[in-house]
Amino acid sequence: MYGITEQIISILQNLYQDSKCAVRTNGDTSELFTVLTGVRQGCILSPLMFAIVMDWVMRQSTSSRDFGLIWVDGTRLIDLDSADDVVLIDSDVKRSQELTTAVESKWVYV
Numbered sequence: 773m774y775g776i777t778e779q780i781i782s783i784l785q786n787l788y789q790d791s792k793c794a795v796r797t798n799g800d801t802s803e804l805f806t807v808l809t810g811v812r813q814g815c816i817l818s819p820l821m822f823a824i825v826m827d828w829v830m831r832q833s834t835s836s837r838d839f840g841l842i843w844v845d846g847t848r849l850i851d852l853d854s855a856d857d858v859v860l861i862d863s864d865v866k867r868s869q870e871l872t873t874a875v876e877s878k879w880v881y882v
Contacts, residue, residue, distance in 0.1 A: 826853050833874040
């Protein structure tokens with residue numbers, strides 16, 4: 773769906789495999805700890821990877837229902853994404869809860 777080659781996927785997996793971090797405060801550095809989720813802060817690829825994951829989650833979450841508001845060209849406006857914030861949109865409270873639950877259930881796979 774996204775046209776990402778196996779070679780690129782392998783490179784990204786190797787970049788993130790066994791990632792470790794430390795926290796530096798007041799000149800002191802903590803012990804290294806393993807990073808299990810997220811993208812590297814400041815990495816030029818992080819915004820793109822975030823956008824791809826968000827697109828996948830939203831497609832998986834909304835493919836079976838007509839969530840959102842009808843937009844100007846007949847499509848639906850379901851979400852607004854910015855940095856690490858997501859706004860889910862619907863005009864009905866019950867459907868809004870269903871949308872939230874659907875999105876939450878897809879994060880298990882990410």
